[in-house]
Amino acid sequence: MKRYVIISADCHAGxxxxxxxxxxxxxxxxxxxxxxxxxxxxxxxxxxxxxxxxFVGDDEFKEEWxxxxxxxxxxxxxxxxxxxxAVTRDKELDADAVCGEVVFPGPDAVTGTMGAPFGAxxxxxxxxxxxHLLAGARAFNRWAAExxxxxxxxxxxxxxxxxxxxxxxxxxxxxxxxGEGLTGGIIIPPRWTGHESYTSHRYDPVWALCEELSLxxxxxxxxxxxxxxxxxxxxxxxxxxxxxxxxxxPLWFMLLTGVFERFPRLRMAVTEAGSYWVPDMLWRMDMMVxxxxxxxxxxxxxxxxxxxxxxxxxxxxxxxSSNTRRRELARRYEIGVGNIMWGNDFPHPEGTWPxxxxxxxxxxxxxxxxxxxxxxxxxxxxxxxxxxxxxQPIADRIxxxxxxxxxxxxxxxxxxxxxxxxxRPWLSECEAxxxxxx
Amino acid sequence: MKRYVIISADCHAGxxxxxxxxxxxxxxxxxxxxxxxxxxxxxxxxxxxxxxxxFVGDDEFKEEWxxxxxxxxxxxxxxxxxxxxAVTRDKELDADAVCGEVVFPGPDAVTGTMGAPFGAxxxxxxxxxxxHLLAGARAFNRWAAExxxxxxxxxxxxxxxxxxxxxxxxxxxxxxxxGEGLTGGIIIPPRWTGHESYTSHRYDPVWALCEELSLxxxxxxxxxxxxxxxxxxxxxxxxxxxxxxxxxxPLWFMLLTGVFERFPRLRMAVTEAGSYWVPDMLWRMDMMVxxxxxxxxxxxxxxxxxxxxxxxxxxxxxxxSSNTRRRELARRYEIGVGNIMWGNDFPHPEGTWPxxxxxxxxxxxxxxxxxxxxxxxxxxxxxxxxxxxxxQPIADRIxxxxxxxxxxxxxxxxxxxxxxxxxRPWLSECEAxxxxxx
Numbered sequence: 001m002k003r004y005v006i007i008s009a010d011c012h013a014g015x016x017x018x019x020x021x022x023x024x025x026x027x028x029x030x031x032x033x034x035x036x037x038x039x040x041x042x043x044x045x046x047x048x049x050x051x052x053x054x055f056v057g058d059d060e061f062k063e064e065w066x067x068x069x070x071x072x073x074x075x076x077x078x079x080x081x082x083x084x085x086a087v088t089r090d091k092e093l094d095a096d097a098v099c100g101e102v103v104f105p106g107p108d109a110v111t112g113t114m115g116a117p118f119g120a121x122x123x124x125x126x127x128x129x130x131x132h133l134l135a136g137a138r139a140f141n142r143w144a145a146e147x148x149x150x151x152x153x154x155x156x157x158x159x160x161x162x163x164x165x166x167x168x169x170x171x172x173x174x175x176x177x178x179g180e181g182l183t184g185g186i187i188i189p190p191r192w193t194g195h196e197s198y199t200s201h202r203y204d205p206v207w208a209l210c211e212e213l214s215l216x217x218x219x220x221x222x223x224x225x226x227x228x229x230x231x232x233x234x235x236x237x238x239x240x241x242x243x244x245x246x247x248x249x250p251l252w253f254m255l256l257t258g259v260f261e262r263f264p265r266l267r268m269a270v271t272e273a274g275s276y277w278v279p280d281m282l283w284r285m286d287m288m289v290x291x292x293x294x295x296x297x298x299x300x301x302x303x304x305x306x307x308x309x310x311x312x313x314x315x316x317x318x319x320x321s322s323n324t325r326r327r328e329l330a331r332r333y334e335i336g337v338g339n340i341m342w343g344n345d346f347p348h349p350e351g352t353w354p355x356x357x358x359x360x361x362x363x364x365x366x367x368x369x370x371x372x373x374x375x376x377x378x379x380x381x382x383x384x385x386x387x388x389x390x391x392q393p394i395a396d397r398i399x400x401x402x403x404x405x406x407x408x409x410x411x412x413x414x415x416x417x418x419x420x421x422x423x424r425p426w427l428s429e430c431e432a433x434x435x436x437x438x
Numbered sequence: 439m440k441r442y443v444i445i446s447a448d449c450h451a452g453x454x455x456x457x458x459x460x461x462x463x464x465x466x467x468x469x470x471x472x473x474x475x476x477x478x479x480x481x482x483x484x485x486x487x488x489x490x491x492x493f494v495g496d497d498e499f500k501e502e503w504x505x506x507x508x509x510x511x512x513x514x515x516x517x518x519x520x521x522x523x524a525v526t527r528d529k530e531l532d533a534d535a536v537c538g539e540v541v542f543p544g545p546d547a548v549t550g551t552m553g554a555p556f557g558a559x560x561x562x563x564x565x566x567x568x569x570h571l572l573a574g575a576r577a578f579n580r581w582a583a584e585x586x587x588x589x590x591x592x593x594x595x596x597x598x599x600x601x602x603x604x605x606x607x608x609x610x611x612x613x614x615x616x617g618e619g620l621t622g623g624i625i626i627p628p629r630w631t632g633h634e635s636y637t638s639h640r641y642d643p644v645w646a647l648c649e650e651l652s653l654x655x656x657x658x659x660x661x662x663x664x665x666x667x668x669x670x671x672x673x674x675x676x677x678x679x680x681x682x683x684x685x686x687x688p689l690w691f692m693l694l695t696g697v698f699e700r701f702p703r704l705r706m707a708v709t710e711a712g713s714y715w716v717p718d719m720l721w722r723m724d725m726m727v728x729x730x731x732x733x734x735x736x737x738x739x740x741x742x743x744x745x746x747x748x749x750x751x752x753x754x755x756x757x758x759s760s761n762t763r764r765r766e767l768a769r770r771y772e773i774g775v776g777n778i779m780w781g782n783d784f785p786h787p788e789g790t791w792p793x794x795x796x797x798x799x800x801x802x803x804x805x806x807x808x809x810x811x812x813x814x815x816x817x818x819x820x821x822x823x824x825x826x827x828x829x830q831p832i833a834d835r836i837x838x839x840x841x842x843x844x845x846x847x848x849x850x851x852x853x854x855x856x857x858x859x860x861x862r863p864w865l866s867e868c869e870a871x872x873x874x875x876x
Contacts, residue, residue: 192666199670228630232637234695234742240726241690241719245683252679257672276718281679283714283765288678304672326869327721431764 003399004373005391007100007380008093009320010220010272010343010351012107012122013147014140015084020117023139028132032117035128039113065110065349075354076110079347083107086150093154096356098344099377099394100386102184102320103148103157104220104271105140109348116140120160123222124189130165137162138173145180153390156184158218163188163206164195171209178213184384185216185269190223190247198253207263216267216383218320221247247273251317252281258304260312267383271320272345276327278319279334283426285309310424314339318383323352324375326363332371333419340375341383357400365406368413372405441837442811443829445538445818446531447758448658448710448781448789450545450560451585452578453522458555461577466570470555473566477551503548503787513792514548517785521545524588531592534794536782537815537832538824540622540758541586541595542658542709543578547786554578558598561660562627568603575600576611583618591828594622596656601626601644602633609647616651622822623654623707628661628685636691645701654705654821656758659685685711689755690719696742698750705821709758710783714765716757717772721864723747748862752777756821761790762813764801771857775809779818795838803844806851810843 017036024032066074082089084107093101104122108114119127120136127133137160148157159177163170174186186206196202210217224243229235248270260266286308305312314336321328322343332340345351352359364372381388402408422430455474462470504512520527522545531539542560546552557565558574565571575598586595597615601608612624624644634640648655662681667673686708698704724746743750752774759766760781770778783789790797802810819826840846860868 197666197668199666199668199673199676201670228635228637230635230637232639232695235637237694237723237726237742238637238691241694241722244722253676256675256679257670276721280714280718284679284682285675288675304675327864330869426765431768 001401001403003395003401004097004405005100005377005381005388005395006098006342006356006399007102007377007384007386007391008098008343008346009102009269009341009380009383010322011093011098011101011103011346012105012109012348013083013089013103013144014105014107014114014116015143016080017114019084020136020139020143023142024117025135025138028117028135028139031128031132035117043111043113061349075347075349079353080107080114082347084147086147090151090154092346092354094394094398096344096346096353097360097398097400098346098356099391099399100154100380101156101346102343102380102384103144103155104187104218105144105158105160107347109350116160120162122160122187122220124160124162124187125191125193125223126162126165130162133162134166134169134173136160137170138177141173141177141182142180145177145182149181152181153387154394156384156386157182158184159186159215161186161188161206163203164192167202167205171206174206174209174213174215178215183215185218185267186210187218187220188250190219190250191225198250198259199257204259204262207259207266211263211266214265214267214385216269216318217250218268219247219250219270219273220320221272223247244273244277247271248277248281252285255309255312255317256285256305260316261305261307264315267316267318269318269320269341269383272322272343273319274325274328275319275321275335275340276325276331278313278339279331279424282310282313282334282424286424286426308427310427318379321375323350323359324363329363329367329375332367332375333416333422334424337371337374338379341380342376357404360400361405366409366412366415367407368416369402369407372402372407439839439841441833441839442535442843443538443815443819443826443833444536444780444794444837445540445815445822445824445829446536446781446784447540447707447779447818447822448760449531449536449539449541449784450543450547450786451521451527451541451582452543452545452552452554453581454518455552457522458574458577458581461580462555463573463576466555466573466577469566469570473555481549481551499787513785513787517791518545518552520785522585524585528589528592530784530792532832532836534782534784534791535798535836535838536784536794537829537837538592538818539594539784540781540818540822541582541593542625542656543582543596543598545785547788554598558600560598560625560658562598562600562625563629563631563661564600564603568600571600572604572607572611574598575608576615579611579615579620580618583615583620587619590619591825592832594822594824595620596622597624597653599624599626599644601641602630605640605643609644612644612647612651612653616653621653623656623705624648625656625658626688628657628688629663636688636697637695642697642700645697645704649701649704652703652705652823654707654756655688656706657685657688657708657711658758659710661685682711682715685709686715686719690723693747693750693755694723694743698754699743699745702753705754705756707756707758707779707821710760710781712763712766713757713759713773713778714763714769716751716777717769717862720748720751720772720862724862724864746865748865756817759813761788761797762801767801767805767813770805770809770813771854771860772862775812776817778813779821780814795842798838799843804847804850804853805845806854807840807845810840810845 082092106121117136118132119125144157148155159182223246321340322345344353344356346353520530544559553559555574556570557563582595586593597620661684759778760783782791782794784791
């Protein structure tokens with residue numbers, strides 16, 4: 001059997017903090033030195049306390065993540081080294097069965113003290129000033145272009161594009177970074193605090209540029225209105241619950257106000273925020289726009305959208321569905337099999353690395369082979385322009401076969417037939433049978 | 439066959455605007471006179487423009503809602519008159535097959551120029567000052583206690599309780615209004631703008647009082663951060679999409695920070711914000727708290743919750759599932775058949791009045807009779823303390839039989855068996871077959 005070409009739509013890379021200095025515009029280096037000192041101070045303060053990280057997980061997981069193997073390496077150290085060292089990185093991706101990857105910043109989702117300067121991470125927020133943020137973005141983008149030039153057939157790098165303030169400045173940076181080889185797309189801040197939201201036509205020039213350069217727009221998980229959560233015990237679970245919503249928000253702001261009508265070739269992905277919510281989102285949107293009784297007094301999209309929201313979604317959007325759940329796979333005909341892009345979130349502890357082979361077997365054992373191939377790689381290849389021919393030799397070396405994912409029994413597939421036939425039942429007028437997995 | 443006792447968990451009542459004057463504390467009457475003048479001015483301004491309402495729906499629906507019948511009545515006028523006149527109200531509820539009702543303020547969801555003083559509606563927001571808001575709440579509560587004393591076996595009135603500012607003042611008002619006969623529960627503002635959110639223990643005295651008086655806490659649809667939407671065409675659909683989330687928000691803030699652990703007999707309902715999202719909410723919460731791999735680095739609820747979130751939900755919460763959709767009924771074993779409380783939203787145009795009999799047939803034709811009885815009435819009776827014995831004679835007169843809802847074919851029920859057996863599949867470890875309806 002042919003081996004799957006697996007592409008992770010969600011990986012993270014970045015150098016050790018001080019390295020960013022040489023990639024920064026000189027005018028910002030002194031301020032970055034101050035930021036580095038502050039990071040050192042934070043690390044020392046934490047070491048003096050009970051824990052050297054912001055890791056509040058259980059002891060078993062701490063041991064797994066920070067404990068050393070026979071060679072004296074912890075998962076944490078391997079991951080961070082793979083964050084900047086392409087050789088380590090390729091070795092880890094190989095072991096994890098991943099041929100290609102989409103590269104976001106921020107390899108260290110543990111200590112919170114590494115990362116691009118001035119808040120220019122996968123969820124960019126100005127920690128000092130908008131000018132500093134854009135300078136930090138330039139530093140990451142320059143570094144990332146170099147990193148992604150190694151094993152370049154395996155990588156698509158993203159451009160950090162903090163577009164809320166200096167629209168012209170960020171467009172210059174998008175053009176520059178694209179020219180340097182970052183062709184995967186741009187990363188925008190999912191929250192617009194103090195600025196116009198993504199219903200505004202103010203951002204149209206950026207969408208036009210992304211359409212022109214074929215750069216998908218990305219929102220990556222992490223954002224939430226932390227100011228709402230207070231300090232009561234349990235607030236962190238509220239954060240974990242809500243960040244899904246606050247990551248996806250720009251998607252429906254843009255979709256429902258006609259961005260994809262005005263820019264028919266613009267593409268957008270929401271990454272590491274699950275995909276389980278997509279069916280209900282499409283159902284609600286389609287019903288609101290078309291024939292929902294409860295919206296009859298408020299119908300307001302007739303002049304804005306010329307297609308159904310689900311049609312724009314299929315044409316323009318995709319989901320970076322890191323660590324895809326059984327429950328999400330069961331809903332794949334409503335989400336759209338062609339819209340789901342699996343990812344391992346390397347090297348974050350909430351992802352599947354270094355256990356991806358086991359996770360894939362657990363999740364995909366009863367999913368048809370052609371659909372598995374799409375979700376694990378073909379969708380990513382189409383969305384990001386990977387050359388599947390160039391990746392196949394890597395897959396022949398490291399990729400799992402369907403049998404290795406437990407996809408051995410054709411008879412289990414019959415259960416999906418009514419679901420597949422119904423597709424999106426609110427459009428097919430056919431009530432579907434769905435497997436509601438874990 | 440026995441006729442269904444139907445109770446609407448979502449109805450609205452209120453007098454014509456000037457009537458509130460006599461129910462207001464004298465000190466606030468002059469300011470209310472000013473507010474009335476402003477409302478008049480708004481109405482006149484709109485009349486001078488194209489439309490006398492904020493109704494932007496299609497022409498067909500406008501004709502249906504505002505056009506006159508042979509007796510010269512429009513649906514809009516009948517609804518508003520039923521808003522304050524108990525005789526008209528009972529007649530309309532009878533015609534709509536509804537025996538009992540839970541009473542929120544705000545019968546007029548069309549012009550936006552009626553309603554309790556100073557923002558004290560079903561989604562209370564201070565339009566003038568916190569003191570004014572509480573005065574407006576008292577005025578509504580006094581009026582509602584009188585209205586609900588007519589056909590009292592049919593009504594449970596809710597207390598408007600704007601608790602964000604003057605905690606003691608609002609607790610006094612809850613005690614007073616409860617003493618006057620409003621025993622259905624309290625209505626809190628779903629948004630806490632500028633105040634501590636519902637993760638805060640600051641509101642514990644109110645929860646303690648509600649537990650003591652057996653008053654469920656309510657959030658009703660409508661809220662959203664309108665400041666985020668701007669003015670671009672299509673923004674109103676974004677609002678319609680998001681108000682579901684912003685109505686339910688206090689539920690997960692309270693649940694995940696242990697309010698129902700600290701107040702085990704406190705109950706809470708989220709009303710007119712759908713119920714389709716409840717299965718995913720419970721799944722996500724349970725997974726986060728128990729064994730979700732992606733949350734292992736952040737586990738933070740161990741000291742806050744002693745049960746699974748879904749267990750608190752079953753014990754303490756319910757959904758005012760106005761105009762329940764097929765898609766929601768298909769998920770009833772995950773939501774919990776005992777947690778869904780149907781409502782007709784009388785007299786709002788987004789509800790099912792005056793077409794409830796047709797809607798029920800369309801939605802419930804293949805739902806088992808015992809489950810239909812729960813969702814349409816028994817759950818509400820238990821949650822709000824209606825006397826089903828007192829309502830049965832009304833049902834014998836106006837209630838539909840199962841046959842009238844099309845529930846004639848026992849053979850259709852077999853399709854639900856695997857779903858029922860699986861319940862919540864993430865807990866039963868049994869992947870369920872679900873009907874994903876419209």
